Amino acid sequence: DAKTTQPPSMDCAEGRAANLPCNHSTISGNEYVYWYRQIHSQGPQYIIHGLKNNETNEMASLIITEDRKSSTLILPHATLRDTAVYYCTVPGAAGNKLTFGGGTRVLVKP
């Protein structure tokens, strides 16, 4: 499974875009990148995933570099409810096992 590296924490102003980076330089050609977030006392919430193309849904956008060695999760208009720990994970071709590192602790400030 590809190892991921994320900054431990970041602050963001309410209403502004939050850009969360993730490095996954050992990713293989057929492995997807998944993003989850975990709000205190809750289970991880699925946000978005992608293989090579940029993806967008109602929660966020995912930008994957052309060499696929890194990606950025974009929360377009951060709200106070987006305060959470955000995890980037690459589960491997079989997609069975999610491996979580320390994630990025995002604090959205008014």
Next chain:
Amino acid sequence: DAGVTQSPTHLIKTRGQQVTLRCSPKSGHDTVSWYQQALGQGPQFIFQYYEEEERQRGNFPDRFSGHQFPNYSSELNVNALLLGDSALYLCASSRTGNSNQPQHFGDGTRLSIL
């Protein structure tokens, strides 16, 4: 449409006891995975069940065992509890077919060992 449900939400046990945690997957999902999350850390994969069999296992001792029932619900059993087993136990479900189907998590069972 109910998501992943886990029971109980909280549990207190003493060292040496045994515990059973339960999980009902999201509607339409047939695969269940279990994770352990210690305080301040990311979730760690325990094992995954599909078609009532353990399909993959993480680095956990045999004290951790599981079961999946014909209705796809699952149980996690932990024997001979240790203080270090205190954690949030998370269940995640997914639909097998395409390997890129995301796993969806429940809110977990908080297990405290005294």
